[in-house]
Amino acid sequence: MEENKEELATIESIDSGxxxxxxxxxxxxxxxxxxRYFAGWCDKIQGETIPITDARPNYNLCFTRREPIGVVGLITPWNYPLMMLSWKMAACLAAGNTVVHKPAQVSPLTALKFAELAARVGIxxxxxxxxCGTGSQVGQAMCDHPKIRKLGFTGSTEVGAQIMAR
Incomplete structure (x- = not known):
């Protein structure tokens, strides 16, 4: 992104105005x-045993487990396309998940360029x-897909309520 920031800014300008x-x-x-921030978390999210104290030693165990949830669906609006993608996607990837991202139908260019750059660097x-596509078709398919374990959505209250009702 750093090496291609001028091109990304141009596309972002075209995409969102x-x-x-x-x-x-x-x-x-x-x-x-x-x-950069979430890249720093990639090697810090891990399972570990956490020492705890209790009146009866050896009867308690506390641990965390690193367990990615799998496929995360991301649906973002037309405004701030690259920032919305970054805020949602970086955390998902740092936690070990994969993502399916549906950008707004009217502003998909930044997401497509980002995916191209990601592939170019070895993701x-x-x-x-x-x-890409409409919310009624692609967004709905993502909401209904059994392999998408979590959905991150930013958009209208009306559509958000429909998603939550599912």
Whole structure:
């Protein structure tokens, strides 16, 4: 992203109508910071035994377990396309999950370019998946798909309520 920030800012401007300098400094700049932050968590999320104290020693055990949930669906709106993608996707990947991302129908270009850059730097095929289309078709298919274990959605209250009702 750092090496391609000017191109990403141009695409972000075309995609969402953001002023180029705002897209470069805020949309792309903050997205890079988000990815750097969550990259730091990749080797820190792990299972471990946690010492606890109790009146009866050896009768208690406390532990955490690193267990990715699998496929996470992400649906984002037209505004701030790269930042929305970054805020949702970076955490999912850092925790060991794969993602299927549906950008807004009117602003898919940034997500497609991001996926291209991710593939170019060696992210394995199938880890980041971008599916473009309407919410009523693609978004609904994601909501209904049995292999999508979690769904991150930012959009209208009406659609959010429909998703929660499922």
């Amino acid at each position: 953001a002023v180029y300098t705002l897209a470069l400094k805020v949309h792309v700049g903050m997205s890079i910071q988000v990815w 394995p095929a199938g880890v980041i998946n971008i599916v």
